[in-house]
Amino acid sequence: ESKKMLGGLTWGDVHHPSLSETGGDYDGRWLFVNDMNGRVARVDLRDFKTKQILGPLPNVSGNHASAFVTPNTEYSMMASRFSIPIPKGTAAGVDKYATEYKGVVAGIKIDPKSGQMSLGWQILMPPFDYDLGDAGKKVSDGWMFWTSYNTERATGKLEVTSTQKDRDYIAAIDWKAAEKAAAEGKGDTIGGVKVIDPKKVPGIVYFMPCGKSPHGVDVAPDGKWIVGSGKLQGVTTVFNFEKIQTAIRNKDFTGDEDGIPVLKYESIKDAEVQVGLGPLHTQFGPDGYAYTSLFVDSAIAKWKLGTWEVVDKVPMSYSIGHLTAAEGDTVSPDGKYLVGLNKLSHGRHLSVGPSQPESSQLVDISEEKMKLVYDAFTEPEPHYAQIVKADKIKPIEVYPKEENKHPLAVWDVKDAGATRAGNKVTVKMVVVRSTMTPTDFELKEGDDVTIAITNIEQTTDELHGFGLLDYNINIVVDPGETKTVSFKASKKGVYPYYCTN
Amino acid sequence: ESKKMLGGLTWGDVHHPSLSETGGDYDGRWLFVNDMNGRVARVDLRDFKTKQILGPLPNVSGNHASAFVTPNTEYSMMASRFSIPIPKGTAAGVDKYATEYKGVVAGIKIDPKSGQMSLGWQILMPPFDYDLGDAGKKVSDGWMFWTSYNTERATGKLEVTSTQKDRDYIAAIDWKAAEKAAAEGKGDTIGGVKVIDPKKVPGIVYFMPCGKSPHGVDVAPDGKWIVGSGKLQGVTTVFNFEKIQTAIRNKDFTGDEDGIPVLKYESIKDAEVQVGLGPLHTQFGPDGYAYTSLFVDSAIAKWKLGTWEVVDKVPMSYSIGHLTAAEGDTVSPDGKYLVGLNKLSHGRHLSVGPSQPESSQLVDISEEKMKLVYDAFTEPEPHYAQIVKADKIKPIEVYPKEENKHPLAVWDVKDAGATRAGNKVTVKMVVVRSTMTPTDFELKEGDDVTIAITNIEQTTDELHGFGLLDYNINIVVDPGETKTVSFKASKKGVYPYYCTN
Structure with missing residues (x-):
C-alpha cells in the first residue's frame, strides 16, 4: 500500500x-x-x-x-x-x-x-x-x-x-x-x-x-499586513491589505x-522596516511583534507591527533560513518560543565527515530581549517547520479492534493458519508478545502466498514487525492492525520469519 | 553505486x-x-x-x-x-x-x-x-x-x-x-x-x-572474566577465563x-552476582566497576569486579535492553557516562500515534552513586550503541581535489558541457554555489544520457544535490566529489534539474 x-x-x-x-x-x-x-x-x-x-x-x-x-x-x-x-x-x-x-x-x-x-x-x-x-x-x-x-x-x-x-x-x-x-x-x-x-x-x-x-x-495575525522580504535588501516591506x-x-x-x-x-506599502541584511521570513508573536530571519546578518530581528520599530536582534549560527514561532503563522500566535532553522552549523558540532548536520536554535521570546536557550542538530537543508500546542493533538496509540474491517483479520490463535486453493496459499497470522501463530507453514515451489498479519495487542507501544528473510519482506503492524504481504515461493529451502520490532 | x-x-x-x-x-x-x-x-x-x-x-x-x-x-x-x-x-x-x-x-x-x-x-x-x-x-x-x-x-x-x-x-x-x-x-x-x-x-x-x-x-577489560546474564534469573554469572x-x-x-x-x-564460575531481575548486558568502567542492565527490574546495577558487591542501582524508564558506557567494552573504559537504551518510553513523551519513540537515558557514572541526567528519544527498537572518544575520530570534511581520479571530473566551467557519440550523450557538469554548468542541454528522444557532476567546492558543508524532475533522479555530491547518474531520455518535454541540497 x-x-x-x-x-x-x-x-x-x-x-x-x-x-x-x-x-x-x-x-x-x-x-x-x-x-x-x-x-x-x-x-x-x-x-x-x-x-x-x-x-x-x-x-x-x-x-x-x-x-x-x-x-x-x-x-x-x-x-x-x-x-x-x-x-x-x-x-x-x-x-x-x-x-x-x-x-x-x-x-x-x-x-x-x-x-x-x-x-x-x-x-x-x-x-x-x-x-x-x-x-x-x-x-x-x-x-x-x-x-x-x-x-x-x-x-x-x-x-x-x-x-x-x-x-x-x-x-x-x-x-x-x-x-x-x-x-x-x-x-x-x-x-x-x-x-x-x-x-x-x-x-x-x-x-x-x-x-x-x-x-x-x-x-x-489580523490579516491587515502582508510582509514581503527581498533577500538582496536591508529592509522588509509591509503591505497594507486595505491599500x-x-x-x-x-x-x-x-x-x-x-x-x-x-x-x-x-x-500599497505601509512601511519599509530596517530589519537588517538578507531578510527572508517573518513569524509573529501574540503581542504585535514580528520576527524576521536575516540570512546575510545571520540573526533574527524583532520588530513592532504599526510602529515598525526594530527592538532587538539575536545572532544565529549560522545563515538562518526559515524560522518558526509557536503557532506564529496563525491568527493567534502563542509566543514564548521560536526556533531558527539555520543552513550552516560549522564549528558547533563534532566533525562527522563531508555530510554535516545543520543547527536549529531555540530562542526564548517571552521577554523583551530574545534569549538563545538551546542548540539542536538536524538533517541537512532544514526548511520550514511549525510549532503547534500539544493539547490540540490527541492521537490514538492503539487501533480499536472494532475498527478493523480487514477481511483476513483473525483475533484468536485458533483461527490462525494456512489455507490452500490451487497454488494460492493464504496465511492468517496472529502476532502477540512474543509469538507469531502459525509458528511455521510449508509451501510448494511456485505458490502464490498472501500472509495477513493481525497484531491483536490492544496495548500502546506494542508494535510487531514481520520480517521474512531471503524474500526482502519486512513490515510493521501496529496494535489492532491487519496488514498483508504477498510473494511467490520461488526458492526451495527453509526461510525463517521473525518479529522485527 | x-x-x-x-x-x-x-x-x-x-x-x-x-x-x-x-x-x-x-x-x-x-x-x-x-x-x-x-x-x-x-x-x-x-x-x-x-x-x-x-x-x-x-x-x-x-x-x-x-x-x-x-x-x-x-x-x-x-x-x-x-x-x-x-x-x-x-x-x-x-x-x-x-x-x-x-x-x-x-x-x-x-x-x-x-x-x-x-x-x-x-x-x-x-x-x-x-x-x-x-x-x-x-x-x-x-x-x-x-x-x-x-x-x-x-x-x-x-x-x-x-x-x-x-x-x-x-x-x-x-x-x-x-x-x-x-x-x-x-x-x-x-x-x-x-x-x-x-x-x-x-x-x-x-x-x-x-x-x-x-x-x-x-x-x-582485562580479559580475565566473562560475564553472562540469563534473562530469566536474578543473578549474572562471572566466569573465570583461567578456570x-x-x-x-x-x-x-x-x-x-x-x-x-x-x-x-x-x-569455571567465579561468582553469581545478585544484580536483580532480568539481567541482560554488562558494560565496564575504568575502576573495576561493572554496569548490568536489568530488563525486568527496569534498572541498571553497578557492581564491583572481584568483590562481586552490588553498590548502586538507578531506575530506567522503561524496560532497558542494551546499555553503553564510554568505551565500556574495550580494554580501557573511559567512565564518566553511560546511556541506557530502553525498550519502552510510555508517558515520557507526547503522544505521536501508534508508532512511538523509545527513550535513551544518559547516566553520570563519575561518582559512586549513579545519576540520571538526561532523557532523549530515539527510533523504535534501540539495540546496541558504542561511545568513542571524539579525539579518536578525525574525519575529512572536503575531498581533496587531487584525490579525485574520476575520468569525467571537470574543475572549470569552461570544460563543462554535453558531448554526443551516436545516441550516447555525456554531460560533464560543474556545480558550485549557486550554479550548475551547463544550465541546460538538449536531448533527442531515446538518448542514453550520463551526467557526471563535479562539486568543485573545497569548503566544508557545501554539498550540492542534483535532482532531475520527472526522472526520479536525485543524488548528493560532496565537496571535491564527482558522481554520475544515467538515464534514457524517454519523454518529450522540458524537465528541470536543480540543486536539492
Whole structure:
C-alpha cells in the first residue's frame, strides 16, 4: 500500500509542512507537506500516518511553493518553482522561455470532512520562479500571496541574469474569485485540469512590486499586513491589505505582466522596516511583534507591527533560513518560543565527515530581549517547520479492534493458519508478545502466498514487525492492525520469519 | 553505486555496531554494523560513508549475533540466530529441527590495511539460537564467546518449549585454532565457504552452561572474566577465563552437544552476582566497576569486579535492553557516562500515534552513586550503541581535489558541457554555489544520457544535490566529489534539474 501511494518515486525533497486550520488557527486534524516532484501528502494526526499523496500534479514543475492551506483548509495551495512549457511533454527551446514557458498556481481542493485532496483548478502565470506563499486571514481571507523571483524571465546563470530589474513581485490572488470562475466553467483544460488564464478572466491576479529575490511572504495575525522580504535588501516591506484593495479599485497600476496588472508600490506599502541584511521570513508573536530571519546578518530581528520599530536582534549560527514561532503563522500566535532553522552549523558540532548536520536554535521570546536557550542538530537543508500546542493533538496509540474491517483479520490463535486453493496459499497470522501463530507453514515451489498479519495487542507501544528473510519482506503492524504481504515461493529451502520490532 | 552495494535489499534491521580496534581499544578507523539479512557493512570513519557491504553470507540465517570485532580487527564475527538446513535452499521439515538444522559461527576476515572484508571460515554449530557475542581480550585474546538459547532444540512456541532445561549455553570458541584449522584445509565447503565441524576437528568449541535465555556475554577489560546474564534469573554469572582453560585441559566436562564438550559450571564460575531481575548486558568502567542492565527490574546495577558487591542501582524508564558506557567494552573504559537504551518510553513523551519513540537515558557514572541526567528519544527498537572518544575520530570534511581520479571530473566551467557519440550523450557538469554548468542541454528522444557532476567546492558543508524532475533522479555530491547518474531520455518535454541540497 505504501509503495502504491509513493507511485514509484523514491525521493521527494519536502519543504513546507502546513497544519490544517479552522478559522485561521491550527485544528490538529491533518498535516499537509509538499515535495518537489509536484506532490502533496496528507498526514492524519489521529495516528500520524500518511493517508494520501496527491500528484505529481499536472503542469507544475518544481513544487517548492506549497503546501500552504487556507484559513479553513478549503485548499492546499501550490505554485511552480520552475516554469516549463505546459502541459508537461511540450517541447520548446530555452530561447522561448519568456513567452512559451508558464508557471501555474494550483488550488488543491480539500474535503472538509475527510481531508481527501482533489485536483481543483489552476491559474496560468508568467514564467517567474514562485517561491513561497501564505494565505490571507481575517480581513484578507479569500486572498493568497506568492513571492516570485526572476521576473526578468531570464535563463542561464540566474544569480547574474535575474537580478537586472529593481524589483520582483508578490502575486496577490483572489482565490475565491478563481474558485468561482472555475465553478462557472471558465478556463481551458490543460493536462487534465481546468486552467484559468488571468488575461481572459481579469480580476483574479495582481502583482505587488517588492524587494529583489523575495523568499517569504507572511500575513500578520489580523490579516491587515502582508510582509514581503527581498533577500538582496536591508529592509522588509509591509503591505497594507486595505491599500491593496483600494489600488485595485482605483486601477492604480504601473503596467502589466502578460495582462496581469502591476500595482503601484508606493500606493500599497505601509512601511519599509530596517530589519537588517538578507531578510527572508517573518513569524509573529501574540503581542504585535514580528520576527524576521536575516540570512546575510545571520540573526533574527524583532520588530513592532504599526510602529515598525526594530527592538532587538539575536545572532544565529549560522545563515538562518526559515524560522518558526509557536503557532506564529496563525491568527493567534502563542509566543514564548521560536526556533531558527539555520543552513550552516560549522564549528558547533563534532566533525562527522563531508555530510554535516545543520543547527536549529531555540530562542526564548517571552521577554523583551530574545534569549538563545538551546542548540539542536538536524538533517541537512532544514526548511520550514511549525510549532503547534500539544493539547490540540490527541492521537490514538492503539487501533480499536472494532475498527478493523480487514477481511483476513483473525483475533484468536485458533483461527490462525494456512489455507490452500490451487497454488494460492493464504496465511492468517496472529502476532502477540512474543509469538507469531502459525509458528511455521510449508509451501510448494511456485505458490502464490498472501500472509495477513493481525497484531491483536490492544496495548500502546506494542508494535510487531514481520520480517521474512531471503524474500526482502519486512513490515510493521501496529496494535489492532491487519496488514498483508504477498510473494511467490520461488526458492526451495527453509526461510525463517521473525518479529522485527 | 549505492544501489549496487545494497544488492536489491530494501531493509536491514541493524542491531550491533562494532568500532574497529587495535590492541582491544577503539582505533577510529572503521565501524562495522550487522543486518539480519546476513550482511555486514563497513563504514569508513574518514568520511562516515559505507564502503562495503559483505553478504548475505552463506549458511547464516538471521544475523543477529554480529558484527563483533576481535581486538586487532582481524575478524568481524557472526552467528546464526535462526538455524536452518544448510546450505540455504536445503529443504527439511521442522520435525527434523534437532538433527538436520544447523547454526554456524562465521569469521569474516578483515584486511588490516584496507578494512576490506572477505568470507573467511565458518564453524558448524548445534541448532541453538545464537544471540550475542564478545571477543576475548588481553589474557583471553584469541577466544570468542557467544550466548545461545533454545538449547532444547525446540520448535513451536519457544517461550514455552525452549525453557524446559535448567541452563542454556555460552559457546567458547578458540578462533585462532579455527583460523589455523581452516588454513590447514580442514573442514568441508558448504555454500561456497569452508565450514569446520567441531566433531571432526576437536579443541575449537566448548559450551559453558549459564542461566536460561542469556542475552549478553561481556568480557571484562582485562580479559580475565566473562560475564553472562540469563534473562530469566536474578543473578549474572562471572566466569573465570583461567578456570575455563584449566577445565578444558582437565577435560572437566559434564557431557556434549553434537560432539562439543560441555564444561562443568561449578568449575569455571567465579561468582553469581545478585544484580536483580532480568539481567541482560554488562558494560565496564575504568575502576573495576561493572554496569548490568536489568530488563525486568527496569534498572541498571553497578557492581564491583572481584568483590562481586552490588553498590548502586538507578531506575530506567522503561524496560532497558542494551546499555553503553564510554568505551565500556574495550580494554580501557573511559567512565564518566553511560546511556541506557530502553525498550519502552510510555508517558515520557507526547503522544505521536501508534508508532512511538523509545527513550535513551544518559547516566553520570563519575561518582559512586549513579545519576540520571538526561532523557532523549530515539527510533523504535534501540539495540546496541558504542561511545568513542571524539579525539579518536578525525574525519575529512572536503575531498581533496587531487584525490579525485574520476575520468569525467571537470574543475572549470569552461570544460563543462554535453558531448554526443551516436545516441550516447555525456554531460560533464560543474556545480558550485549557486550554479550548475551547463544550465541546460538538449536531448533527442531515446538518448542514453550520463551526467557526471563535479562539486568543485573545497569548503566544508557545501554539498550540492542534483535532482532531475520527472526522472526520479536525485543524488548528493560532496565537496571535491564527482558522481554520475544515467538515464534514457524517454519523454518529450522540458524537465528541470536543480540543486536539492
